[in-house]
Amino acid sequence: MDLRLRSQLAGQRMALQVLRLLGDPVSEYTAERWRADPYPQLERIRQRGPLWKSLSGVWVATSYDVCSALLRDRRIGVRHADGRPPYSISMHKVPPPWMHTFLEMDAPDHTRLRRLATPAFARSKMPAYRSRIEAVTDGLVDRMRELGEFDLVREFARPLPITVISDLLGIPDGDNETFAHYGRIVGASLDMEAMSQVEEVQEVSIALRRLFAELIDERSVNPGDDVISTLVVALREDELTPEELMTTAGLLLLAGFETTVNLLGNGVRLLLDHPEQWRALCADPSLAPQVVEEVLRFETPFQYGARFTHEPIEVDTGRGIVKLPADAEVLILFGLANRDPEVFDRPGQFDIWRVPDQEHLAFANGAHYCLGAPLARLEGEIAFRTLATRLPSLRRTGPEEWRMSSLVRGVSALPVAA
Numbered sequence: 001m002d003l004r005l006r007s008q009l010a011g012q013r014m015a016l017q018v019l020r021l022l023g024d025p026v027s028e029y030t031a032e033r034w035r036a037d038p039y040p041q042l043e044r045i046r047q048r049g050p051l052w053k054s055l056s057g058v059w060v061a062t063s064y065d066v067c068s069a070l071l072r073d074r075r076i077g078v079r080h081a082d083g084r085p086p087y088s089i090s091m092h093k094v095p096p097p098w099m100h101t102f103l104e105m106d107a108p109d110h111t112r113l114r115r116l117a118t119p120a121f122a123r124s125k126m127p128a129y130r131s132r133i134e135a136v137t138d139g140l141v142d143r144m145r146e147l148g149e150f151d152l153v154r155e156f157a158r159p160l161p162i163t164v165i166s167d168l169l170g171i172p173d174g175d176n177e178t179f180a181h182y183g184r185i186v187g188a189s190l191d192m193e194a195m196s197q198v199e200e201v202q203e204v205s206i207a208l209r210r211l212f213a214e215l216i217d218e219r220s221v222n223p224g225d226d227v228i229s230t231l232v233v234a235l236r237e238d239e240l241t242p243e244e245l246m247t248t249a250g251l252l253l254l255a256g257f258e259t260t261v262n263l264l265g266n267g268v269r270l271l272l273d274h275p276e277q278w279r280a281l282c283a284d285p286s287l288a289p290q291v292v293e294e295v296l297r298f299e300t301p302f303q304y305g306a307r308f309t310h311e312p313i314e315v316d317t318g319r320g321i322v323k324l325p326a327d328a329e330v331l332i333l334f335g336l337a338n339r340d341p342e343v344f345d346r347p348g349q350f351d352i353w354r355v356p357d358q359e360h361l362a363f364a365n366g367a368h369y370c371l372g373a374p375l376a377r378l379e380g381e382i383a384f385r386t387l388a389t390r391l392p393s394l395r396r397t398g399p400e401e402w403r404m405s406s407l408v409r410g411v412s413a414l415p416v417a418a
């Protein structure tokens with residue numbers, strides 16, 4: 001790592017420590033000690049108000065209504081007001097998989113690229129994917145039954161979404177272990193405290209670029225009915241650039257499993273820790289879609305996102321008007337909004353019978369609403385239903401391990417017996 005980078009990282013880490021010492025609850029929230037249970041610290045953040053300015057200068061949106069309104073507001077984007085990308089410094093020689101993707105673009109580029117990827121993930125496409133996802137799930141359950149005791153994340157929560165998204169993208173023999181490793185590196189590196197993994201992220205970025213370059217070449221000659229082939233056609237028709245094709249493929253792969261892994265791991269942990277709800281699901285597997293929604297609300301896999309105002313705006317927080325200047329950075333706390341007591345009754349209780357008036361914000365809202373939400377829901381529904389039907393005696397055999405990230409909320413290991 002070069003000297004300039006080392007000093008930038010040291011500076012960032014020191015700034016974070018200073019903010020913690022000064023009592024900034026958001027900087028504190030990213031500290032490792034809150035990994036297993038961030039909610040007491042998140043409640044302290046909520047107590048500061050629905051929309052407030054932290055010591056770092058970043059505004060913090062905590063209430064459901066404010067988060068939802070800001071996500072839908074067209075005067076707010078994912079880039080700075082002058083169109084700069086969200087990062088103030090780039091530490092990477094090769095752009096990491098999340099950089100320069102449409103997740104980080106505003107209209108019109110965002111609209112153009114998202115539109116190209118949308119058809120494969122539309123709700124209407126889901127029935128066609130169902131039997132393939134069921135077959136993958138059944139295969140994993142067969143193996144778990146043979147194993148008897150195993151880590152649910154390793155044997156189920158990771159391989160299921162990785163296999164499904166690799167299939168959709170047309171990646172031959174998607175290598176589960178390698179992709180899981182990529183996901184862990186990228187997920188951890190997005191965290192405020194773990195910005196040090198620059199070198200590992202570089203290796204992942206290079207490996208993914210190589211994989212997609214080969215795949216794009218192959219699909220140009222032998223097109224299939226996969227997403228990459230569709231994007232190759234769009235490339236030929238000048239609807240996107242070769243670089244945009246590369247970044248879109250990387251985004252779809254990583255977004256396709258990095259979050260769903262946590263939906264599945266969090267869900268099984270919660271169900272086994274609430275035996276009456278697990279028994280209810282085993283007795284009536286048609287509850288599976290409700291389980292998915294409650295897991296997403298209660299343990300939101302992607303905990304926050306950042307936005308920038310593109311002009312001065314006034315926000316009615318329900319407790320007064322807050323004026324945001326142009327180019328204000330706002331942290332939208334999806335996970336905290338999903339536990340807002342003004343919207344969700346008994347928000348700190350996991351309850352699969354809950355019938356909420358409002359949809360949770362686990363998939364965000366507005367222009368960047370999760371493109372893969374129908375797929376994630378389908379995978380979750382099939383996964384929970386199949387586990388309840390075929391492994392009703394599933395039980396925990398040891399403590400879970402938490403992922404080292406405040407952004408991605410999930411378990412990295414969950415020892416269980418079938």
Ligand code: HEM
Pocket residue numbers: 102103104114121251252253255256257259260263300301302304305306334361362363364365367368369370371372373375376
């Ligand atoms: C439980 C699983 C999932 C969760 C919780 C989740 C969550 C999210 C969230 C919160 C965002 C918006 C981020 C922001 O606005 O800052 C997002 C965007 C996105 N997600 Fe998901 N996601 C999941 C599964 C998937 C799957 C299976 C795919 C499939 C490819 C996917 C693809 C995407 C893409 C492409 C975007 C960018 C959308 C845009 O910028 O327009 N996600 N996701």
